[in-house]
Amino acid sequence: MAEEDGDHQPLRGSDPPDQVLDTVLETVLQFLTCRQDRNSASLVCQSWHRAEALTRSELFIGNCYAVSPARATARFPRVESIYIKGRPRFADFNLMPRNWGAHFRPWVSAMSRAYPWLEKVYLKRMSLTNDDLALLADSFRQFKELELVFCEGFGTKGLSEIASKCRQLRVLDLSDTEVIDDAMDWISSFPEGETPLESLTFDCVECEINFEALEGLVARSPSLKKLRLNRYVSIRQLYQLLIKAPQLTHLGTGSFSQSENIQHLDDNQDLDYHSAFAACKSLVCLSGFKEVMPEYLPSIYPVCANLTSLNFSYTNINPQQFRSVIVHCHKLQNLWLLDTVCDEGLQAVAASCKDLRELRVFPVHPDEDIEGPVSEVGLQAISEGCRKLQSILYFCQRMTNEAVIAMSRNCPDLVVFRLCIMGRHQPDHVTRKPMDEGFGAIVKNCRKLTRLAVSGLLTDKAFSYIGQYGKLVRTLSVAFAGDSDMGLRYVLEGCPRLQKLEIRDSPFGDEALWAGAHRYYNMRFLWMSSCRVSRLGCQEIARSMPHLVVELLRYEEEDAPFVEEDNNNFSVLYMYRSLEQTRNDAPESVTIL
């Protein structure tokens, strides 16, 4: 397409008006980065649609089955970075058959032809193989960034392909991704000489790595800012890396303990970890500590004052050990913890971290019937101390409405509120009443709330509150809650922005399903497992809504024999809008209506 080069001069007599307008439009639209804005722009008229499509360089695919690779590459010919999401979130909790789908192969094949200039790939909950990674490495000469989150299906062989062939690789980030040990030394596959590497994250990779090769790689990557090691890196090895890379901004420390296997002659001589950390003046984000030896924690004190992000969610330390770290962290905005820090630890957070935006508290014992170390006391303390809180994920054994209401009042900026009371159907443990009022207060008082996860004993009243006040809610997670179809109806009829609805083990049936029919084309997906919907009800929906893919998932015996087999012979209803025909890569256990 012949373009005048960004020439904004007024119309000349000889130029046809359309062409100039198109050029201007394309130039202007290049500055539009937000995809929602781009989507709106594309709806204005034909020429806007065309211009927008030509200038979109970042493509976001929220559901890999909503649109086919062919259609996507046909409409957007100039994509440089792509972001694809596959499985729905509940798949992470073993609620979906393992081979359900979300394969990267069709995408990488299509893109290898359509976008030879592709630079960035970001995948979430997709399955990819070593061959897919090899194809990626071979097809895209300028490939720069690969980020895989909650993915699986490939091994160190695939990593090796990426490392060796992508000469311009800046980012290789694997988060919570399963990597098969193909016995391939992928770290050694990085080319000799200086690399442009800026970010290397492999903290989830459960295989040994060649430390010498890693040391060499770090030494010849002057741009390296983010390095997240796996638990096979001991604290001594961490030291050796730190002194080579004091410019790091993001560090995942690996095990943060002595290695079991390697005997050191000078074991008694502790290295000066304190100074090594002190030298890292730019460090703002710290994670790892996968097998922490608490006596080494003081070495991180020098960097605490600058930290904005700290991930202690694999770190089993007691309240005292935790407090001695957190008192230094005044700038902290993101904090992930294990509940071993107890309510006491949370009180320490409330006292020190006045700037906190995001908090996640994970359980060290994901059980139902035990005394938990954190409770409403911790939540109350956080709400009083961290007024700027925007996002919270809190696992506990017991909670009160009072504490939740307090949080709704103290933290009006909350955008994400996810409370998981681990005992199913647990009421307020003081008043013994349902948790309706607490969650009701959250939706009522937190006007910016877009994501909500509920738990505990909840009646339909809670859902009526959500439907009434949760006008901005996009994502809602429900488990073991509600009394009747009305609960689901309140939500489907009341929340206009709802995009993702995931429900399990709640008494919602066909009537409620029907009540939401007008919403489903405007939603990303609906997930209902172990609810009261019947096959017939699903068939009705599928029949009346041709662009809705209605999948019924059955558990295989080996997968989860204890999920109840009801008469309808399926356990999960997963439905999503799609422009395509039924997919052909579904396994036996999936029935697509």
Place this chain on the structure above:
Amino acid sequence: IENSNTYFAFSYKTHQTCNPIPTFTLTPLLLLRVRHQQISRVLQKAVEGSSRNIKERTCFLKESLNFFGLSELLGKKMGSFETDLNLEATELRLGLPGREESDKSSNGTRNCNKRPLSESEPRPDGDDEGPKAASAPKAQIVGWPPIRSYRKNNLQPKKAEAEAASGIYVKVSMDGAPYLRKIDLKVYDAYPELLKALENMFRFTAGEYSEREGYKGSEFAPAYEDKDGDLMLVGDVPWEMFITSCKKLRIMKGSEARGLGYGV
């Protein structure tokens, strides 16, 4: 009828209502081949189930599966567990047919505790209760609480110095055996107990220990690797020192055992 084997099928169904009163129904899901006595017990408990709370029923089910060696069907591979299921509360006494509940298996050759296939450390056979409560997979409900398995499997085990309750687990290998075992040294008070457990586990006899001659009267010699990586004979150092310095155990056999200078 006492000794007949019956094919028995059961599952459970819980109906969630406002007041959860789960009920048991018997629908074919699993086939368990059990002895007749055990069936009537299972049935009895199932029928009584409606009057028990979820926790006890959960215990009961887990124990049953554990006992029948089908705990792997519960799906999860879990690490160490802190909570012992309180079998007293459920008044369950499960064990292999024909075996007295209070029978400590003195020969220990038939370790009648079916070990779940998940990675839990076997305790020596000293308990009355048949199946190992502590090693049953925790989650009865699939995917609840919503924690990813990567996170569950990688939570740091508690360090021995921090908590008194944790054990000192070491691997035990025996020359010629295809796979290793793991034991908790904290469970024993002294060498004789440990040796007896090892003898039971690997079905050998260690012979008589003496400081001068080591293990006499056997072609086996229990040895261990200590913190410095050296191979030592079990019994040479005081017990307390041993359990803190032992990294792994090895039962040596034959000429290598003799090579240490301790004759048969």
